[in-house]
Amino acid sequence: MAIIVGEATRLVIQGITGNQGRFHCARMLEYGSRVVAGTSPGKGGQEVEGVPVYNTVREAVERHGANASVLFVPARFALDAALEAIDAGIKVLVAITEHIPVHDAMKLLFRARSRGTVVVGPNTFGVISPGKCKAGIMPGAIYSPGPVGIVARSGTLSYEIANHLTLAGLGQSTVVGLGGDRVVGLSFVDVLEMMEGDPETRAVVLVGEIGGTAEEEAAEYIRTRGRKPAVAYLAGHEAPPGKRMGHAGAIIERGKGTFATKVEALRSAGVPVADTPDQVPELVKRALAGGGG
């Protein structure tokens, strides 16, 4: 089964004629993802890597049954492109684009919620269900199919951990990049809920970092409703107290958001936290052997 993307996913690449879009279109095809169309306003009629290019997402949906979009459109135009995809009925929007203004992200997600569109990102490496569909910019070769779900805030750090798991013989069901921005479509809790309902996922690895309260919320979810075993790695133990967002940030986070509070929340929810990335496979093996799933 896997979550978010799988065998039935038919991708449209928004911004397919740009450098990034073109390069990653080839990588996704190589991996075996079904890239059925691309869009680039004014460039309809062209082809990229054999994939037909249209002016609008609607055409890609109508002619090729596209149901998920991978968005590479530059930040200044990303909001309009994302709204176009949502309004065209796209079910999963993977927003790779970095530096989308936060107010644009809030507008985008507000509309997505009202239409029931799942948004991965912005500023994400994407989502991959190994062996089935790669919708993003992650290096496909480091993954293998298997029972471990990964949900991560940070791209490269999650590659590091996926690679350790694969080398240890622990394949992955789905790997989700939440996105590095402050406002993103999916939270750890959203993905944990999906993974709870996915028969293929037997254990979950959370890759978090300091700042925000998403890890604490994940810990609370696991403590109260989680049935599958979870393991975590967090980055930022040595980070100096970050830029404070004025009083408002302190009021919102209130004793949350630090490395110590996150580790404490996770451990008290029964989630072991690895000290270094290379410890993750051992913790996952123990979690799987401990009868989870």
Next chain:
Amino acid sequence: MKLYEWAAKDILKRRYGIPVPDAHRVQTPDEARVAAEDLGGAVVVKSQILSGGRGKAGGIRFAASPDEAHGLSLDLLGQRIRGLEVRDLLVERRLDIRDHLYLGLAVDGSARLPLLIFSTRGGVDIEEVPDREIFRRPLNLEEAQRPGFWPKLMAEAAEGRGLSAGVVAKVAGVAEALYRAFVENDAELLEINPLAVTPEGEVWAVDARMTVDDDALWRHPELPRFEEGTPLEQRVKALGLSFVELDGDIAVMANGAGITMATIDVLARFGGRAANFLDAGGGAGVEATAAAIEVLLGTRPRAILINIFGGIARCDDVARAVVQVKEQKGIPVPLVVRLAGTNQEQGVEILRQAGLMAYQTMEEAARAAVAAARGG
């Protein structure tokens, strides 16, 4: 980008009609005296720095006369407050304040919406005010623009807090204007603290703080530009790299914010201390990577640790950058490189030909960097 108090208040007053006490921005004690004379004598002299907590750090003083304003300015100008040099002062008319309110807007990552925060216990101790005294409400983007929304919301926020209906109506007017300012200026944070209520029931924005989303600055040519960070941090930022100076002696570069933080953590676990946080980004090419390595050399570390997990970034590009810097500028300190992922073999080979070795895991590399920094 953070705005100075004077700039934030200028925007709130001029463009949004929010009442702000009369004030003058000055740079010399003589100007401060003239400003105080103009404002009627009793003034507040406020250090303009891009940091909160100024009051508690002695950066905000009260003067009863123009002479006193002169003396205080002499003392404050050039002083360092919270590590930042005071170059400008805001000399402001002093108000008689009955209530200190807090009114703020921020981005709520959990709700993915703007968040209104309000309290009748504003002022310098707002962060210690108990949760039950703080009203918070994520704002529905459509509802927040409807007529009648703000009076209703602020009446709810102020209920049972002892404010008169007249004051609540004024606060609602300020909140509505503040929300417009928040949205129209792409603010990440916009707060008035205190929003002062005078005995006559007037409402004034006595202090304001505003942070504008760096990613949206391109659509705000009208806003002033202020730089933050150390001179070195500013220079590196201009290269498009993410850089923070730390106080250790091992220079660190990795590709991605998460893995850079993790590299610093792993280094510490093995007894080392990072001299900096340098995220070269996910897909830096040869030239950008070489520039980043030169930045590291400029910090005069005892060792350098480069940790690359190639995804979009390619190990061969990083290796070429390392060799380029080594050949053109020389690398006089121990250099530890870890390469894994995309084009790993090519990268390792390029380094080998230049007489350098590469580690396969970040844990091994971190251990080696710690040993190298200790001269072992």
